[in-house]
Amino acid sequence: MEADLEDRDAAPHLQQLRRGTVVLACLLVLDEPRYGYALLRTLGDAGLDVEANTLYPLLRRLETQGLLESDWNTEESRPRKFYRITPRGVRVRDVLEAERLRLHATLSALPRPPRHTED
Known part of the structure; x- marks a missing residue:
């Protein structure tokens, strides 16, 4: 029950973190042209x-912004x-x-309290 509460509490923050990560991931792998489904597979294969x-919708937004x-x-x-990164997208x-x-690097250098484990 406690784990469910923690997951619910973390869910909106995880969603925000993943949104930015997906943008960067797309920009990283689109040096070579890829179509949407191939991009989904590439990202999925990477975890x-x-x-x-x-x-x-993200690909369309990045295209509208001139990044793809x-x-x-x-x-x-x-x-x-097929989508590919533009010079502006590279920058x-x-x-x-x-x-x-x-x-x-900054987050890795922060002190962390010991993790609590469930018995």
Whole structure:
């Protein structure tokens, strides 16, 4: 019961943390053009599970912001929209990645109380 309460308390904060992480993850892997489903698989294979109904609006938003560009590939039997990072997206990615590394180092250096374990 206590674990359920902790999960509920943490859920909105985890959601916020994951949102920013998914943005950075997309910018990191889209140096090579990928279509949405392939991107979902790439992120999932790396351990970052993202729902399609989260990813596709995010890709459209990043494209609107000028961080990604897309092209339709109609050469195969099934048309697919391929996304890739723009030069502006590379600059944003580099800033976000530097900040992620800085935050990781900062958080790793903070003192932590001992973890409580359930008996």
